[in-house]
Amino acid sequence: MTVPAQFQPKPDVPAWRLLLTLGLGGALAGFVLVFVYQLTLPVIERNKAERLAAAVQEVLKAPDHYDTLYVFDGALTKTLPPGGDPKKLETLYLGYTVDGAPIGFAIASAQAGFQDQVRLIFGYDHAAGTLLGMKVLESKETPGLGDKIEKSEPFVSQFDGVQAPLKGVKAREGTGDPHEVDMITGATISSRTVIRIINDALDRVGPMLDAYRASPAPAAGAEAGR
C-alpha cells in the first residue's frame, strides 16, 4: 500500500504534536463514553432487575411478595449487613402467599456446562424438600441439543415437584422414585449440569436455610414484608 501524500512522514512533526493529538482524541473519546455510559446504565440495570424479578415470579409460582435475603458470613440476613455491597453479595429470594405463609426460596446458581457457564434459578420448598420449578437464566449450550434444558417443556416441567436431592436417569428408565429426573437424550452433559447445579446449591445453602427457619427472624420478616 502506498502512503498517501499527506501521510508521508514529515521530519518537522514534533513529538508534542503526536502526543497532543492522541491525548486530545483520548480525552474526547472518554467524555463521550462517560456520557453514553451514564445514559444507558439505568436502563441496563432496570432490564436486569426486571428479568430477575420475572424469573423469581416464575419459579416460586407467582408469590404475592418476596423478601430478598443476603448471604453474609455463612448465614442469611434480611437486612443488608453494614458495609455489604448489595451487588456483590449472593442473594436468595423468599416468596410468600397472600396470607404471609412462606412458599419457598428462589436460589440462583451457576456452573460450567457443555459450552460455557449455565446459570439458572430454581424454586425450593424447604419444608417439604421439593423443588417448585427451574428456569435457565443464561446458557450457550448447543442449539437443538443442549439448549433443550431451557426450551424443552417436558424436561423443564419435571422440576416442579421433584424431591431433592435430584438423581438423573436415562429417559424411560425411571423407577418412579420421586428424586428422579429424566435426562435429555443427546444432551447428557447439559442435563447433568442442571442437576448438579441444583444439588450443589442445596448442599451449600441448605444449612443456611435450616438456620434461617429456626431463627425467629422469618416470622418477623413475614410481618414486615406484608
Added chain:
Amino acid sequence: MSKTTPQQDFFRGIWRENPVLMQMLGLCPALAVTNSLENAIVMGIATFFVLTGSSLLVSLVKTIVPGEVRISTYILIIATFVTVADMTLEALVPDIHKALGAFVALIVVNCIILARQEAFASKNPVGRALLDAFGTGVGFMIAMVMMGSVREILGAGTLLGVKVIPGRFEPWVIFVLPPGGFLTLGFWLLLLAWFHQRRAEREKLARLPDAAVSGKEAA
C-alpha cells in the same frame, strides 16, 4: 480513484466490492453471528453505525492528524463508536446483545472498517467518505441478511422467529451451528462465482465478433 462518480462511491461497496462476498473481509462476524436473521440484522446495523461514524470523523480530521499516529487515531475513533454501540444495544435489546456476545466489541478490529478508513475516508472529502461508508455498510448488511436468512430457515424452520416451513419439518440443526456458517458462506460464494463467470463469458462472446470484424478491416 478520484474520477468515480457519487453513484460509484455508493454502489461499489454493495456489489462489485462487497466487503464480505467480494473482498472476503469481515468473515468472522459473517460466520459467527448469522445463526438467526435477527442477530445478523442487529450486527449489520451496529457495523453500519460504526463504519459511518468513523468514516465521517476520520474524513473530518484527516488534515490535522499527523501521519505517524493516524492508525492509532482511527482505532481510537472506531473503538469509541463501538463502545457506544455496545452500551446502546445492551440497553435497548438485551437479549440480542447477549446472543452477539463478544462480537459487538470485536467490531473494533473489523478489517472492513479499518480498510475503509485507510483506503478511502482518510483521502477523500467528507461527502464521498460518507457515501462510501453507506455503500459498504449496506453491502455488509446484505451479506449478513443472505447468510442469516438461509441459516435460520434451514436450521430452525423460522424467519425472524416466525415459522415459514409448514408441516412437520425437522430443522437441520447443523445450519445454526458453526459448520453451517461455513457451508452457507461456501454455497453463496459458489453461486456468485458461477454468476460472475457466466457474465464474464457472455461479455467475452459479445466482444468476439467486434474483434473479428476489426481484425478483418485491419487486414
